[in-house]
Amino acid sequence: xxxxxxxxxxxxxxxxxxxxxxxxxxxxxxxxxxxxxxxxxxxxxxxxxxxxxxxxxxxxxxxxxxxxxxxxxxxxxxxxxxxxxxxxxxxxxxxxxxxxxxxxxxxxxxxxxxxxxxxxxxxxxxxxxxxxxxxxxxxxxxxxxxxxxxxxxxxxxxxxxxxxxxxxxxxxxxxxxxxxxxxxxxxxxxxxxxxxxxxxxxxxxxxxxxxxxxxxxxxxxxxxxxxxxxxxxxxxxxxxxxxxxxxxxxxxxxxxxxxxxxxxxxxxxxxxxxxxxxxxxxxxxxxxxxxxxxxxxxxxxxxxxxxxxxxxxxxxxxxxxxxxxxxxxxxxxxxxxxxxxxxxxxxxxxxxxxxxxxxxxxxxxxxxxxxxxxxxxxxxxxxxxxxxxxxxxxxxx
Numbered sequence: 342x343x344x345x346x347x348x349x350x351x352x353x354x355x356x357x358x359x360x361x362x363x364x365x366x367x368x369x370x371x372x373x374x375x376x377x378x379x380x381x382x383x384x385x386x387x388x389x390x391x392x393x394x395x396x397x398x399x400x401x402x403x404x405x406x407x408x409x410x411x412x413x414x415x416x417x418x419x420x421x422x423x424x425x426x427x428x429x430x431x432x433x434x435x436x437x438x439x440x441x442x443x444x445x446x447x448x449x450x451x452x453x454x455x456x457x458x459x460x461x462x463x464x465x466x467x468x469x470x471x472x473x474x475x476x477x478x479x480x481x482x483x484x485x486x487x488x489x490x491x492x493x494x495x496x497x498x499x500x501x502x503x504x505x506x507x508x509x510x511x512x513x514x515x516x517x518x519x520x521x522x523x524x525x526x527x528x529x530x531x532x533x534x535x536x537x538x539x540x541x542x543x544x545x546x547x548x549x550x551x552x553x554x555x556x557x558x559x560x561x562x563x564x565x566x567x568x569x570x571x572x573x574x575x576x577x578x579x580x581x582x583x584x585x586x587x588x589x590x591x592x593x594x595x596x597x598x599x600x601x602x603x604x605x606x607x608x609x610x611x612x613x614x615x616x617x618x619x620x621x622x623x624x625x626x627x628x629x630x631x632x633x634x635x636x637x638x639x640x641x642x643x644x645x646x647x648x649x650x651x652x653x654x655x656x657x658x659x660x661x662x663x664x665x666x667x668x669x670x671x672x673x674x675x676x677x678x679x680x681x682x683x684x685x686x687x688x689x690x691x692x693x694x695x696x697x698x699x700x701x702x703x704x705x706x707x708x709x710x711x712x713x714x715x716x717x718x719x720x721x722x723x724x725x726x727x728x729x730x731x732x733x734x735x736x737x738x
Contacts, residue, residue: 345460347381348450348467349373350443353416354385355435367416367437370395374450376463381454383422398422398434402711406451407703409435410603412642418444421700422451425708446470456710489630489647495610498583501627504650505585505614509623512654512690517542521715526722528715533706537696538649541709543718544690547726549733551616551657551687555624557732558653559613562626567728571628578608578635587612591637596701604643605697608636616655627652649694658686691722 353367360366370385381401384394398404405425413421416437423433438444449470453463494500517529531540547554561568575590588611596602610631616624630648696702708714 344375344377345464347374347376347454347460347463348447351389352439352443352447353437355415355437357432372436372447374447374454376454376460379457383451400451400455402455402457402713403431404455405704405707406448406455407700407707410700412603420444420448425704425711425713442470452707452710455707489608489632490610491632492634495587495589495631496581496583498585501585501587501610501612502618504629505612505619505623505627508625508627508650508652508692509619509621509654511540511650511692511694512542512544519709521719523719524723526719528718530709533709538647538694539696539702539705539709540649541693541714541718542690543693543722544688545722545726546658547687547689547729548685549687549729550683550685551624551655552683553733553736554655554687554689554729555613555615556736557729558626558655560732561728562611562613567725572611576637578633585612585614585618589631589633593637593643602701603699605646605701606637606643607646607648608633609648621656623654623656625653625655644698646698647696649696651692651694654690654692656688656690657684658688659684660686689726691718 350372351369352372354370354372356366356368358365368387370387371389371391372383372385374381374383380399383398383400385396386394400422403425404422407421407423409415409419409421413419413435415435418438418441419435420438421433421435424431436447438447446467450463450467453466458466490500516531518532520527520529526543526545529542533539558568560566562572563569564573571594572590572592574593576593577588577590579589581587581589589608590611591606591608593604593606595604608631609628612627614624614627616622628648628651630646695705697705705714708717
């Protein structure tokens with residue numbers, strides 16, 4: 342099998358162990374990334390001419406290439422190579438490059454190799470790194486400026502209706518990429534490099550009437566509900582009763598399974614949209630970032646994230662009526678009134694638009710590309726459908 346050198350060069354690496362004074366030190370090393378068939382190895386040497394490496398990392402899809410968190414950012418042009426989820430056994434390597442362009446080259450080609458791309462594709466992605474560097478810098482500036490809608494905007498009920506129509510429009514777009522269909526659930530995404538947020542869609546069909554699914558979703562956001570996990574530590578800042586009613590809440594989360602990751606917080610609008618207020622036969626839930634005068638100041642070095650128009654869109658699914666059942670010529674008006682014409686199936690679509698900032702945003706993108714996030718979101722969807730079915734059995738008697 343032919344070995345292909347995807348990239349090499351000098352960089353500074355953080356030591357894996359502390360010295361006698363209890364401190365880590367940084368060492369200049371010669372790095373070589375080699376792909377041999379499906380095997381990808383990152384080796385580092387004390388000198389460029391050395392034949393035996395000081396260390397090697399056998400890369401696989403359990404690894405992620407990410408930006409450092411603020412308390413890890415000890416050197417300029419730094420990135421990390423480590424496990425997708427901290428397991429206590431797999432080491433995280435911190436590597437400092439000579440410049441940001443070189444750093445992005447390393448990150449791009451390492452990500453390509455971990456994702457299983459061919460050597461040819463990995464080299465192409467490395468060569469396009471400078472273009473992506475400019476795009477990422479632009480998106481970073483956008484993220485720092487776009488924190489959410491102002492109060493005068495979201496207090497207008499027409500603005501809230503417009504946000505719902507935008508969510509429905511996004512769900513219906515035809516330019517979604519990377520469709521993954523299994524068990525009746527489709528997971529897809531928009532291009533990660535072209536958007537400020539990671540934009541992901543999960544959709545399928547539920548064997549239940551739309552009003553029952555909508556009722557379940559409303560209950561699921563309450564304390565102890567099946568969808569309350571983003572809001573378990575919420576602080577309600579304001580309730581707006583003008584229809585469609587909504588709440589403005591502060592959310593705060595510690596990332597427990599990534600111990601070096603700073604907490605995340607957000608101020609969001611939460612809204613349930615009934616179908617009689619929409620221009621189409623839809624209803625569901627909507628969440629989006631907003632600005633509020635009473636937002637809690639960032640605590641514990643928390644990072645404020647950005648949530649684009651996110652939520653769940655429900656649409657009735659009409660099925661063809663058999664010819665025999667469609668014959669109503671002998672029915673009187675009272676028979677027609679008693680007929681239940683509400684479709685028995687509902688299309689349920691979740692849209693997520695989020696920028697978790699820093700290393701967490703990289704983890705979202707890398708875990709989607711590795712397939713882990715796709716598996717997790719499909720499992721979440723199927724589990725939710727099971728809970729809906731159980732709810733319907735009790736309610737729809």
